[in-house]
Amino acid sequence: MTETKGNILPDFHSIAVGDEVVRLIKPPVTKVQLVRYAGASGDFNPLHTDDVIARQSGFDGVVAHGMLIMAFMAEAVTAWVPGKSFKAVKVRFKGVTRPGDVITVIGTVIEKQATGVEGVVECTIEATGQDGDIKAAGTFEVVLPLD
Amino acid sequence: MADKSKLGDTYEFDWMVEQGKIAEFVDAVSGHASPASVKRGSGESPACSDTVAPPTFTTVPIMWSGVLFQAFEDLAIPLSSIMHAEQSYEFLGEIHARDLLHGAMEIKSITEREGRSGPMEFVLFETVFTNQHGRTVVREQMLIVERKKP
Numbered sequence: 001m002t003e004t005k006g007n008i009l010p011d012f013h014s015i016a017v018g019d020e021v022v023r024l025i026k027p028p029v030t031k032v033q034l035v036r037y038a039g040a041s042g043d044f045n046p047l048h049t050d051d052v053i054a055r056q057s058g059f060d061g062v063v064a065h066g067m068l069i070m071a072f073m074a075e076a077v078t079a080w081v082p083g084k085s086f087k088a089v090k091v092r093f094k095g096v097t098r099p100g101d102v103i104t105v106i107g108t109v110i111e112k113q114a115t116g117v118e119g120v121v122e123c124t125i126e127a128t129g130q131d132g133d134i135k136a137a138g139t140f141e142v143v144l145p146l147d
Numbered sequence: 148m149a150d151k152s153k154l155g156d157t158y159e160f161d162w163m164v165e166q167g168k169i170a171e172f173v174d175a176v177s178g179h180a181s182p183a184s185v186k187r188g189s190g191e192s193p194a195c196s197d198t199v200a201p202p203t204f205t206t207v208p209i210m211w212s213g214v215l216f217q218a219f220e221d222l223a224i225p226l227s228s229i230m231h232a233e234q235s236y237e238f239l240g241e242i243h244a245r246d247l248l249h250g251a252m253e254i255k256s257i258t259e260r261e262g263r264s265g266p267m268e269f270v271l272f273e274t275v276f277t278n279q280h281g282r283t284v285v286r287e288q289m290l291i292v293e294r295k296k297p
Binding site for chain 1: 238
């Protein structure tokens with residue numbers, strides 16, 4: 001999803017609990033991006049593309065699709081590990097993202113375990129806005145070879 | 148409030164993964180105006196092309212096939228009142244351009260919880276995607292909440 005960096009496998013043994021393994025700072029979200037994401041994903045809920053309807057729904061204007069923020073989070077993970085190592089992710093959406101917001105995704109190791117031939121790494125993942133407000137947060141799991 | 152008689156209803160659909168759709172999705176997420184940058188696949192699957200879909204790509208067949216919007220209509224939940232609360236994925240296999248996916252989306256639970264501004268209703272959908280080789284590639288869960296207008 002991003003560059004080729006994520007095609008290089010991190011070394012399981014050199015990963016420690018507490019390590020910040022994922023950090024991605026996105027360009028500011030734009031209205032054009034929301035329109036592009038609506039078209040790409042097929043989520044045409046007008047809350048994301050029509051300011052008038054968004055205001056009628058109690059917002060100050062259009063808000064980003066939660067799934068766009070989750071796609072940022074997945075993009076950040078696959079910049080660290082290849083897609084094949086990315087096994088699971090779960091997030092809770094906590095705050096709305098508006099055009100102009102700069103999203104930073106950070107992932108931190110909370111647990112690592114060698115199980116037979118594989119190493120399983122559990123991490124927290126958080127997407128925050130430029131003011132440090134949490135947009136979405138959860139956990140993900142990657143599996144790495146042991147040698 | 149959601150029509151609870153729909154609990155357990157399952158929506159089945161087929162979806163051809165197009166290379167251009169993957170590129171469009173990747174570009175929209177990237178936020179850059181640059182041309183499509185799609186990953187080279189592993190070549191593991193003999194039938195695969197070399198474009199691998201990004202992790203959350205299966206939102207595309209769920210949305211574009213119309214099954215989720217149909218489910219909201221069947222549940223009698225207005226689109227304008229829906230907020231996405233949680234989303235999870237289990238990635239069980241890669242999805243490549245030209246794969247033919249079969250999706251089965253089930254209304255897994257309908258629950259009420261007490262929120263700050265009164266009762267809120269949560270609907271959990273689970274969708275399982277299988278490819279043309281019969282392999283399950285993604286299992287995902289979407290939890291939505293019916294939001295009251297202020």
